[in-house]
Structure formats: structure tokens, C-alpha cells
Amino acid sequence: MIQKGVIAILFFVLLGNPISVMAQTEPEDIAVATDEYQDAFYESLKQKGIENYDKAVISLQKCIKLKPNDAVAYFELGKNYLSLKDYRSAQDSFEKATQLDPKNKWYWLGIYDVSFETKNYPLAIETIQKIMVFDEEYKDDLISLYMITNQFDKALVAINEMNDKYGKSEDRDRYRLQILSQGKYQNAEIDNLIEQIKQHPKEESNYVNLIFLYSKSEESDKALNVAKQLAKEIPTSEWAQVSLFKGYLDSNQADKAIKAMNVILGSSKIDSKIKHRTLNEFLIYTNKNPQYASDLEKAISYFDNDPNVDVAKEIGKFYHSKGQFENAIKYYEKDLKANSETDRETNLLLLEAYAQMKQFEPMTKRAMSMIEVYPSQPQFYYYAGLGNNQLKQFKNAKTVLEIGLDYVVEDKTLEANFNIQLGEAYNGLGDAKKKEEYFLRANELLKKKK
Template sequence: MKIKFLFSGLVLSGFLVFCPATMHAQQQEPDEITLTDVAFEEHFFEALKQKGIENYDKALQALQQCMELKPESPFLYNEVGKNQLALKHYTDAEAAFKKATELDPENRWYWQGLYDVYYAAQDWNRAIPVVQKLTKWRKEFYEEDLVSLYMYTSQFEKALALIDSLDESVGQSDKREMYRLQIMRQERFRKPKKEMLEEAIKKNPQEESNYLELIFLYSESNQEAKAEEVAKRLEKAIPDSDWAQVSLFKFHLNDNEGDKASESLFRVLQSEKIDLKIKHRAFNEFLIYVKNNPQYNNNLEEAISYFDDAQEINVPKEVGKFFYSKKDYERAATYFEKSLEAETDDIETVELLLYSFEASEQYKLLLEKAEYYLELYPIHSRLYYFAGFASNKLNQFKEAKAFLEDGLDFLVEDPELEAGFYNQLAIASEGLGDSKRSDSLKERAAKLLKQKKT
């Protein structure tokens, strides 16, 4: 009785649509009915158990015994399909799910199983009609998959039509937008789209989105002059369009029009409509421009101020890193100091600042700043190294020796830095007249570096 109770629960919660106690009752003796049903249930639950512990072959054996008793049960073929799919026997899984759909074509899950097979086998062409069938039950859910399948099979017209439909019914998505961009990179789609957008702009010159899409299409096909012309038309038609300035900013930079580029950049940075990522990208482009046009340093400073409240981006630090990578160490130091005004406890920026002073040979500043930050971070070994290095450069060998020996006490598993300490101690010892110790320290440093290489 317990087994039959459990089995009835499956009937209610799953997809089993028969009653073993009454099926074919007129053709069988009562004792045969009971024995058959009990045997069936035992085999079926054995199949479920074996599948649960991933013994798929044993599960299939149990299901075969079930099918000998109930050969036309679609749910049995569904279970066979699941086990064959788990074994990656795609042909057998396909056959099982197909049989299940033939026996019960209105059960969504049998079609889903068939789709799972085609998806696992990456058989996109055969997956498409199955997914089209599945849209009967969950239209927009499966249409999302259908877009991908059309893309995989290069059916771009169908994909684009479905993208437009979904954008209208459920709103845009990043994935569909990516697909749209891939499609629109093909010239056969661009030309009619451009013509359509030009006509749409004539009919409704106040619709900003048409200008933006047309600018993108021209830019993607390297027609920068036409893209710039559309951006200027947008600015004229909608003077308060912030998006027009995003495009115009790029064109002004390309034309080496620094003043106009600055004006457009500030419009972009002030806008509440434009995403922070786009603002940051525009700022980075301006930063590269200023590297070769230092007369716009003041404009760069003003642009940085727009990011003061951007918690996720430390713009002065990023600018400092940019100039540091270009070996413009003095400008790098300026921005690292500005960054530290906002984030005083950023030890990475402290080190970058000190490296900048070292590289630009500003040894007095290096010593001054190293000593200042040692007050804040008294166990940070690299600060002692900077202080010792700067003291050596200033011929203050006694002070250098004290800094370096103190710093060694806080050094933890950094062979390269440790070798640097010994080299600087060697210089300090030489400066203090202890050549023998100096030679010993140099040997020790060389040994550490050799070990690091091996």
C-alpha cells in the first residue's frame, strides 16, 4: 500500500496520466492486475533511485522492465530520454523524447527534453522547430532562445525581426542588443536601415533615437564625415541633446579641436541622462589627448572634479597611473597627491607617489613624504626602503642605515625588496667607510636575486 501511495503522488505532481489499479481491468484476472502493478511500481521507483545516484545504465535497465509491462506510456520514454541524455547518447535520447511527444504531443516537458538533446548536441537547425513548438506554452521565454538559434544558424533577418518584436513587448536586453549590433555590422542590413532612419528623421526631426542610431551606423561603416554631419543636425534640431555632445566630442578630438572637445566633454559630464561608464570613457579619451596637448591641463583638472562623488572610480589615481605609464612622473605625482587628498589611507597610491618621486629624482621630496607616511604606517617595510634610498642619494648615510635596518625587521617574504635593502645598506656602509661590510651586503643581495630567478 505504501508503494502505491507514493506512486499516486507522482501522478498528481508529475506527468503520469494513468491509474494502474484499473487499466485493462476487464482483460485481466484481479490477481494478475495487482501483481503487474506492484512489479511496475517497483521497477519504476528503482529507475528513479538509480537516476538519482547517477547510475544511468541501471536506471535504463529498470525502465526497460517497466516498458515490457506498459509499452505505450509516454512518461517512460521521457525518463529513458533523460537517462540517455545524461549518458550523452544523443541519438537514443532523441528517439525516446520523440516517441514521448508522439504519444502525448500536448506535454510541454517532452518537447523540452527533445530541445535539451539538440542543445547539448549543438544541433541548432533541428532545435529551431522544437523551440517554435515550445513557444505555445511560454512564448517570450522561448523566443529569447529562438533569437540565439537564429543567430547560430545565420538566419539574421528572422533574428532581427524577433529582436524588434521582443524589444517592443518586453523591453530591450543587453544580449539582444549585442546580437543587433552584430547583425547591423553587415552592409546588407546597414544600407536599408540608414535610408529608413533618414526618412524617419525627415518625418520627425525631434526623435533623438533615430539620429543616434544613424550616427552609430555611419561610424560602424567608417563614414565618419557623415556621422559627424548627423551629429551636427541633431545638435541643431535638439539643442539640449546631451547625446549629440557624446558624438561631437569624439569628432572634435579627431579634428584636433581641443576647445570644442572640452566644451562637449563638460556637457557630457554634467548630464544626468548619460551613464557613468560613458562619461568615464569620454574622460579617458580626453586624457590621452591632453598627454600630447598639455595646454589643456586645466581643462583636465576641471573634468576630474566631475567625478568627485563617483565612489566606484578614483579618477585622479587613474590619471596618475596613466601619466606614470607614459613616464611623465611629475604629472603622475601631482595626480597621486590629489588622489590621496580624497583617500588618505590608500597605501597603493602612497607607493606610486613615492615611486614617481624616485623616478623623477626628487629625492628631498621622496625622503620628506616617506618619513611622513612612516608616521602613519610604521610597520610598512617599503616606506623604510624609500626613506633609506632617498637618504643615500642625499649622502645622509647614517640616517639611511637606520631606516634600512629598521625596515628589515618588518620585511615578510619579499626576496626582491630584501635584496634592495641590502644593496642600499651596502651603499650606506660604503659611505660610512665600512667597505668590508658593504661587500658582504652586496654578495647577500646578489645571492637573493639569483635564488629568485631559479
């Protein structure tokens, strides 16, 4: 920059020589113009810095008047118009800058900023594609635009291209999951992942994503086959333990299977469906090999805070169906303690298991407490009556059974059982007539049921 003092000295020297003045007129004008341009440009920066965008615009317009083809001034003008939300003027200014210097990516980014703020997504896509010529990493912005405009097929292609070239990113993984939540894109992605595994057999995430897709579509066998392939290529992977666990279990290598299972259940990476399947397989194994019951207990503890499945309850049902009521009771009680003491279904299952094991004292106590919670639920009255009869508390049995019988509706079997227990209660109280009366009622109800 030529300093003002230098220009003044030059001016007075030239006054003494008219010929020289004529010869130097054009350079002197340029020097003065340059000085005015720079003063105006720096003034615009100062005003923009203190957010006086209107004044910055005035200074930049002066710059453009002095240098009509200056791309920098147009670019700065566009930025100030953008801050003023004068989007039309901002776009015009940025476009002029790109016309003057089409190889400067920042000028194109100015147009992109305007189009994005105004939600002119077609223009944003067109512009970002031009910017990608200078910097391909801007394809991530293109992916975001495809997601905004629901062009998921194009987004998926771009995600795969970026992952191949630059590695995976958190944002791209999130977009991928969003796309794949729509079933119609899953087949294309499955094909892509199979190809990726062929090309990059040591990349764990491709196996994991493929297992996830197969699990989501309930194709468990295919998921297991992928896990086997992963175990072969990357034996240290947590996901590889899914395959190893199954193999160890099938070959009766219990200690190794348990070790693999604990890795699976403790992993934050492995899908919950896979974990539930693993536990179920070990449950079946433990039923045949009860010496591993303590390992099953530990495995169940991994699911204590599972919001989706009451694992202890389901295991209780498993043992219930096998007639192993003592084990069923243990898991029903565990479930009630961990979740809700008043869960209706679990309490009814527990009461039935108590009855099968002739554990009448805890059965009676629990049934009576459930009557307070569910005063119109006849099954709880029945178990309370049954328990009191077995404990020879016949008066209590009679009272609770008579109340509960009023709540029985269109259930001949339950009504017959109530009458049988009332007959037992009156028998215990020494009233043979009432006993016979209730037994006859029960018999008639059972005949009607047939």
C-alpha cells in the same frame, strides 16, 4: 423622489373613492417601494461614510430586496464588502453588477480591485483587458501586472504600444530599464529602437536608449555611430556632443572639441562610461598637445565625486607609463588629497615617481608617515631608507632599513635593494666592512634571481 407628505395626502384622497383605490394600487405600491429603496440607499451611503460597513451592507441588502435587478446597489454592496475584506462576497456582488450592466467600466474595476488585493493576478489581467475596451489608458495597469507576474516580453510590447500612442512615462521608462537589465530582451529592444528612429528621427530619447544599450554591451563603436546620427538630426542635443567631440578632435579643432567635452562631462543625462571614454581620448590628445593641460585639469574636476573610478589616479598611471613622472606626481597627489591620503597603491606609485624625479625630501617624509599606517609593508621602509641615504641621514636610513628587511618575504629583488641601501648607509657611517658585507649579499640575491 415622491415626498412622504404627498404620499399621505394621496392615500386619504383615495380612501373616499373605492374604485380609484383599486385602480391606483399598483402605482402607489411602486411609490412606497421607491421611497423605501431611496431611504435604504441613502442610509447605506451615510453608514459607509462613517465606516459602519456592516450596517451599510444591511441597508443595501434591503435595496436589493426591493429592486433585485439594480446594478448600482450590487456595486455599492461590493464596495462595502471590500472594505470589510470579505473578498468572496465583494467579488460576487461586483460580478452581479457586471451581469446586469456589462458596459459600466466601474463595475469591472470593482472586480479588478478585489483580484488585485487578493493577488489573483490571472483574474486581474483578464479583468483589466475588459476595462481597456472602455479606456485604453488602463493598459498601464496591464503593464504593471505583466511586470508583477514576470511576463516581461508582453510588458515590453505593451510599453512600446503605449509610448507610441500616448508618449513616454516615468513608470514605463523604469519598467523598460528593469526588463532590459536582463540581456535576453536587449536584442528585441535594439531592433525596436532602430525602427523607432526610422519612424521618428527627431525623438531624442530613442537615440539615447539605443546608445545606452550599446554602451552596456560594450559595443562602443555602434554607440558612437548612433551618436553621429543623433548629431545630424538634433545638433543641439547633449548626446550629440559625443559625436561632435570625436569629430572635432580628429580634425584638430581643439577649441570646439573642448567645448563639446565640457557639455558631455557636465551632463546629467550622459552615461558615465561615455564620459570616461571622452576624458581618456582627451588625455591622449593632451599628451601630444600639452598646451591644453589646463583644460584637462578642468575636465578631471568633473570626476571629483565619482564613486566608481579614481580618475586622477588613472591619469597619474597614464603619465607614469609614459615616463612623465612630474605629471604623474601631480595627479597622484591630487588623488590622495581628494580621496584617501593613506591609499596604499597610490602612495607606492607616488613614492616611485618621487624617486625617479629625485625628490627625496617629500619621498622620505611620505614614506615615514606610511610606515605608521602600514607597519608591516616593506616597500615603505625601503623608500624611507633610500630617501634618508640621499639626504645623508645615514643613521636613520640604517635603522629603518634594518626593521623593514624583516618584513621582506620571497621577493629577491626587494631584498637585494634593501641590502644595497644598507651598504650605502654603512658606507655613509664609515663602516667599510659592513658596507662590503651588504653589497655582497645583494649581489648573491641578484644572481639567485637570474
